[in-house]
Amino acid sequence: MSEPLAEPTTAQAVVDVAVVYAGDYVNKMSGQRIERECLTRMERGCRALVINFQDTELVNSIGVSILLGVIDAAEQSGTRLAFSNVSVHTLKLFELLGLTRLVVLADSEEAALATLEEFSATPPGH
Amino acid sequence: MSDSTRMVLHAFAALADLGEEIAETSDFEEMVRSALHVVLGTMGIRRGAVAEFDRGTGVLRFVASRGFGDTHPAEVNLPRKSREGANGNGNGDGSAPYAHALQDYALVEHEIHERFHEAGVEVVTPLVVRGELVGVILLGGKASGVAFTQEDRELARALGRHVGVGLHNHRLLREVERRAEENQKLYETMKGSYKDTVRAFAAAIDCKDKYTQGHSERVGKYSEIIAREMGWGDEEVEAIAIGGYLHDVGKLVVDRDIINAPYRIDAKQSSELNRHPAAGYEILRPIQHPFADIPLMARYHHERPDGRGYPEGLKDEEIPPGAKIVSLADSFDAMTTDRPYRRRRTFDEVVADFRRNSGKQFSPQVVVALCRALLKEARGETRPRQMMRLLGRDYVPEHTLPALEQLIADLESGAHLTTAQASGPA
Numbered sequence: 001m002s003e004p005l006a007e008p009t010t011a012q013a014v015v016d017v018a019v020v021y022a023g024d025y026v027n028k029m030s031g032q033r034i035e036r037e038c039l040t041r042m043e044r045g046c047r048a049l050v051i052n053f054q055d056t057e058l059v060n061s062i063g064v065s066i067l068l069g070v071i072d073a074a075e076q077s078g079t080r081l082a083f084s085n086v087s088v089h090t091l092k093l094f095e096l097l098g099l100t101r102l103v104v105l106a107d108s109e110e111a112a113l114a115t116l117e118e119f120s121a122t123p124p125g126h
Numbered sequence: 127m128s129d130s131t132r133m134v135l136h137a138f139a140a141l142a143d144l145g146e147e148i149a150e151t152s153d154f155e156e157m158v159r160s161a162l163h164v165v166l167g168t169m170g171i172r173r174g175a176v177a178e179f180d181r182g183t184g185v186l187r188f189v190a191s192r193g194f195g196d197t198h199p200a201e202v203n204l205p206r207k208s209r210e211g212a213n214g215n216g217n218g219d220g221s222a223p224y225a226h227a228l229q230d231y232a233l234v235e236h237e238i239h240e241r242f243h244e245a246g247v248e249v250v251t252p253l254v255v256r257g258e259l260v261g262v263i264l265l266g267g268k269a270s271g272v273a274f275t276q277e278d279r280e281l282a283r284a285l286g287r288h289v290g291v292g293l294h295n296h297r298l299l300r301e302v303e304r305r306a307e308e309n310q311k312l313y314e315t316m317k318g319s320y321k322d323t324v325r326a327f328a329a330a331i332d333c334k335d336k337y338t339q340g341h342s343e344r345v346g347k348y349s350e351i352i353a354r355e356m357g358w359g360d361e362e363v364e365a366i367a368i369g370g371y372l373h374d375v376g377k378l379v380v381d382r383d384i385i386n387a388p389y390r391i392d393a394k395q396s397s398e399l400n401r402h403p404a405a406g407y408e409i410l411r412p413i414q415h416p417f418a419d420i421p422l423m424a425r426y427h428h429e430r431p432d433g434r435g436y437p438e439g440l441k442d443e444e445i446p447p448g449a450k451i452v453s454l455a456d457s458f459d460a461m462t463t464d465r466p467y468r469r470r471r472t473f474d475e476v477v478a479d480f481r482r483n484s485g486k487q488f489s490p491q492v493v494v495a496l497c498r499a500l501l502k503e504a505r506g507e508t509r510p511r512q513m514m515r516l517l518g519r520d521y522v523p524e525h526t527l528p529a530l531e532q533l534i535a536d537l538e539s540g541a542h543l544t545t546a547q548a549s550g551p552a
């Protein structure tokens with residue numbers, strides 16, 4: 001359970017954006033890993049985060065709650081959060097549970113990064 | 127798949143997750159945190175908390191909380207009013223558990239709702255197990271912004287039942303642990319006072335016999351060392367030490383003049399003195415000892431493997447092992463301490479006596495154990511050197527060790543039998 005932090009791409013580094021990969025099953029264990037990676041990025045000053053769900057087949061209740069916690073932490077630190085590559089099934093669940101109202105949604109990581117970059121160019125309060 | 131089917135499946139999976147978390151997480155707070163995650167994740171809720179209720183103090187203690195930051199206290203004292211309400215009998219004597227569930231828990235629910243409404247709590251679910259309030263779940267609004275439906279509340283209650291059982295079981299476990307700890311302390315105290323009583327008895331016995339000061343205590347110590355050398359367990363070793371302390375307790379009923387006679391006693395006096403093992407048994411038998419064989423150790427400590435002992439003339443295998451050990455410890459102390467009519471024997475003489483009397487007066491296995499323990503102490507292989515402290519540092523001289531080793535070897539091989547038989551009865 002000590003996967004290294006997902007390395008940001010060059011573009012990400014320039015605008016302080018990080019990508020975290022969610023893995024195939026978001027449950028307590030992997031959820032806590034995602035949460036740790038996101039919080040570490042935020043603590044290091046990252047103000048835009050993408051969680052990439054490209055491999056995710058299932059998110060259980062604990063996974064949902066942990067993601068809601070990440071959303072809370074992002075709001076509190078003024079970090080913009082995007083979910084990318086969410087499968088149809090998971091997207092439906094996120095919709096029903098209200099998560100989609102709280103994050104930027106993008107079909108691909110690139111699209112998510114582009115949206116967040118746009119945002120980062122005009123940070124709040126400027 | 128319809129939305130409602132999707133939600134039902136998600137909720138079913140959540141129930142399974144919850145069961146797993148409650149059953150498999152041994153850390154209580156971790157278990158409650160996970161349970162809270164399940165509840166929040168099932169309905170898409172950002173804020174929530176689980177608190178356990180202490181019936182004795184009326185305090186709700188928050189065990190897990192998410193999304194509230196520091197906006198709620200760690201504990202909340204539930205006012206008497208709602209506690210009595212929840213108690214159902216309203217007499218406030220605390221005699222009945224929190225019975226009469228529904229309308230009374232509504233009071234608790236209402237009370238908490240009032241207090242936490244400003245913090246964003248929308249639903250309060252009392253956790254009730256067997257009619258007893260064990261805690262509450264506090265839930266903030268749904269992330270979807272949709273108001274709670276009746277189904278949501280039912281779902282929260284259904285999940286809450288599992289969480290409640292988790293809290294309840296944990297409470298029972300803590301109670302059992304607390305009682306076990308208390309019992310252990312009580313047992314230790316009782317054992318302590320039992321030992322003090324035993325020591326007092328031993329001192330009383332030795333007081334009566336002015337020439338054998340400390341004899342009982344030494345016999346206890348030697349018995350303990352021999353038993354340990356024979357591989358006995360801690361409990362049995364503790365028991366034999368007590369058996370050693372008390373072996374002569376029957377002397378309390380023997381005439382002091384006979385015990386203290388500064389010369390060899392006559393036959394009548396001897397038979398009076400020989401009553402002491404049976405008398406000791408009668409004294410010890412009615413006492414509830416933590417160890418079973420103690421009265422028998424007193425009764426049979428003058429029996430001999432060759433059947434020439436008293437009071438019953440038992441043969442080797444009929445004598446309880448504890449009594450055999452105490453018997454040797456008793457004789458060993460008698461040989462190694464000065465008496466009014468003779469000085470103590472040298473260690474050479476003691477070894478010779480062991481050789482001559484093994485299989486007759488003493489059990490060979492017990493003699494081997496004592497000899498091994500002596501050998502180890504003499505060679506400094508065991509610390510502390512308990513026997514050397516009792517015998518005096520120079521009592522076992524270096525030059526006697528080969529004879530001691532030879533005796534052990536002979537007893538173990540059975541070679542002593544031929545020598546002993548050849549020399550005839552002593």
Ligand SMILES: [Fe+2]
Binds near residue numbers: 373374402427456
């Ligand atoms: Fe005796």
